[in-house]
Every structure is written in structure tokens, then in C-alpha cells.
Amino acid sequence: MNSAHVGPDGSAPRSGIDKRPVEGDITVRAPGPMHGGLGSGLVGDVIGNQRVHGGDDQAVYAYAREDLDVWETRLDRELTNGMFGENLTTSGLDVTNAVIGERWRVGSDGLLLEVTRPRTPCKTFVSRLGIDGWMKTFTRGGTPGAYLRVVAGGTIRGGDSVEVIDRPDHGVTIGTVYRALMLEPDLLPGILAADALPEDVKEHVRRRLHA
Numbered sequence: 001m002n003s004a005h006v007g008p009d010g011s012a013p014r015s016g017i018d019k020r021p022v023e024g025d026i027t028v029r030a031p032g033p034m035h036g037g038l039g040s041g042l043v044g045d046v047i048g049n050q051r052v053h054g055g056d057d058q059a060v061y062a063y064a065r066e067d068l069d070v071w072e073t074r075l076d077r078e079l080t081n082g083m084f085g086e087n088l089t090t091s092g093l094d095v096t097n098a099v100i101g102e103r104w105r106v107g108s109d110g111l112l113l114e115v116t117r118p119r120t121p122c123k124t125f126v127s128r129l130g131i132d133g134w135m136k137t138f139t140r141g142g143t144p145g146a147y148l149r150v151v152a153g154g155t156i157r158g159g160d161s162v163e164v165i166d167r168p169d170h171g172v173t174i175g176t177v178y179r180a181l182m183l184e185p186d187l188l189p190g191i192l193a194a195d196a197l198p199e200d201v202k203e204h205v206r207r208r209l210h211a
Contacts, residue, residue, distance in 0.1 A: 002019035002020060002021055002022060002081055002082030002086060002087055002088070002089060019082030019083075019085055019086065019087065020082055021080075021081055021082060021158060022044075022158070023157075023158065024157060025155040025156070025157050026042050026043060026044065026155060026156055026157065027042075027043040027153070027154075027155050028041050028042055028043070028059075028060065028106075028111055028113075028150055028153055028154060028155065028156055029041060029043065029150060029153035030056050030059060030149070030150040030153065031054060031055060031056060031059050031150075032055065032056060033055050033056065034050060034051075034052075034053070034054055034055030034056075034057075034058070035050060035051070035055070036050075037050075037054065037055050037056070038054075039053075039054040039055075040054055040059065040060075040087070041059030041060045041087075041148075041149075041150050042060065042087055045087065052122070056149050056150070057116045057117065057147065057149055057198040057200075058116070058117075058147040059113075059147075059148060059149050059150045060087050060088060060113055060147070060148045060149075060150065061085065061086045061087050061088070061119060061145060061146070061147055061148075062086055062087065062088040062089075062090055062093075062095055062145060062146050062147075062148060063084050063086035063088070063089060063090070063095065063145035063146075064089075064090050064091075064093060064094070064095040064096070064143070064145070065081065065089050065090060065091045066091070067095070067096070067143040067145075068081075068083065068084065068089070070143070071141070071143075074141075075131065083128075084125070084145065085125065085128065086145055088106075088156075088162075090162055093162055093164075095143075095145055095146050095174060096142065096143050096144070096146075096173065096174055096175040096178075097173045097174070097175060098115045098146050098164075098173060098174050099115065099167050099168055099170070099171065099172065099173055099194075100115055100116065100117070100168070100170075100172050100173070100174070100177060100191075100194035100196050100197055101114060101115060101167075101168040101170075101194060101195060101196030102114070102115050102164055102166060102167040102168065103115075103151060103164070103165050103166040103167075104148065104162050104163065104164055104165070105162070105163045105165050106154075106156055106160055106161070106162050106163075107154065107155065107156050107157065107160035107161065108160070109154035109155045109156070110152055110153075110154040111150075111152065111153065111154030111155065111156055112150075112151040112152040112154075112165075113148040113149065113150060113151065114148055114149050114151050114196060115146050115147075115148055115174065115196070116146075116147050116148060116149050116196060116197070116198055117146070117147050117174075117177060117197060117198055117201055118144035118145065118146060118147070118174045118175075118177050118178035118181070119144045119145045119146070119147060120144065120178075120181065120182065121134070121135050121138045121139060121144075125138070139182050139183065140183075142175060142178065142179065142183075143175075144174065144175075144178045145174075146174045168194070168195075168196070170193040170194055170195075171193075172190065172191050172193055172194035172197075176190070176191060177191050177194070177197070177201075180205075181201075181204075181205075185208065188205050188208060188209055189205075189209060191205060192205060192206075
């Protein structure tokens with residue numbers, strides 16, 4: 001479990017991508033709309049730019065430790081938990097093949113999350129890594145991590161279990177949506193079968209299909 005780093009004077013960072021592991025319980029709740037809402041789903045976390053990040057459909061960001069390990073080898077550098085800006089660094093969970101709309105029970109306090117969409121790389125992420133060509137490299141890697149919405153709030157702490165308790169049968173995964181949006185536009189019609197996709201993503205797909 002990772003949250004944005006706050007300076008020693010208590011000031012909020014200009015960007016919330018600098019996540020650090022957090023000890024103890026963290027409250028997770030639905031943050032409301034992207035524009036004018038609370039930003040992150042994690043109390044105490046920071047969303048630096050609420051014009052494009054945060055809100056109910058991007059309340060929590062999860063990335064697999066296994067995928068970080070692959071990138072560590074490829075990049076030949078250490079990648080700590082939270083390095084990609086994720087709130088949850090999972091273990092033993094295939095995040096790329098998570099189905100849009102599947103639900104995760106996290107911990108024992110009733111927290112229920114629903115998979116919504118993949119993360120797409122932004123300039124802040126490129127600056128964070130400081131690697132030439134990182135936007136294209138990350139895109140081609142095909143392991144974007146998953147955003148989740150909060151279905152039922154609760155508390156979470158590092159080491160909590162994550163259990164997939166419901167999975168739609170449409171088969172549209174985080175990886176499928178990512179490839180459709182970023183690499184393989186021929187896949188776009190099929191991802192509309194995922195009802196739980198955020199409305200802005202559906203509208204984006206419809207515009208591209210009718211362009």
C-alpha cells in the first residue's frame with residue numbers, strides 16, 4: 001500500500017506520483033467526481049492534477065510486483081513499491097489480465113474495489129522515471145496496471161489479502177483495453193462489451209469508431 005509523499009513541512013507535493021509505502025491502516029472511500037471531488041480514493045493521498053487524474057473511476061491504482069520485477073531486469077535499476085505511482089503493489093495477482101468489472105475484496109474491513117480501466121502513460125510518469133523514450137517503451141511493454149473504483153469503503157494496510165470475488169464473463173481485460181486504446185485499434189469495437197468501462201472511455205471509443 002502506497003501513498004503520495006508529503007514534505008516535512010506538511011505541504012502537498014505538486015505531483016502525487018511520488019508514492020511511498022505506508023504503515024498502519026489507511027481509509028479508502030469513493031472520492032467523487034474527477035473535477036471537484038476529493039481526488040484519490042485513499043485518505044491522505046494526493047492527486048496533483050485533477051483535470052486528468054483521480055475521481056471515482058480512478059480512485060485506486062494497482063500495479064503488480066511481478067511486472068515491476070520484469071521492468072527492473074529490463075531497465076537494470078531498482079524499482080521500489082510505489083515507483084510507478086501505484087497505490088497498491090500487488091503480489092500473486094495477474095493485474096494485466098484482470099477483467100473490466102471484476103471485483104476485489106481487499107483486507108478484512110469490507111473494502112470492495114472494481115476494475116475500471118488501464119493506466120495510460122503521461123508526461124509526469126516519463127519525468128518520474130527519467131528514461132529517454134520511456135513513453136514508447138512503457139506502452140509497448142503492455143503491462144499498464146489497473147485503475148479501480150470503490151464499491152464499498154473500508155480500511156487497508158500493507159500485507160492485506162486481495163481476493164477476486166466476481167468476474168464478468170465478457171473477457172475484456174485490462175490488457176485488451178490497453179492494446180485497443182494504444183496499439184491495436186482493430187480491438188476497439190470489442191471492448192465496448194465491458195459495461196463497467198468508464199463512460200469517458202466508451203465515448204472516446206465511439207468517436208474513434210465513427211471518425
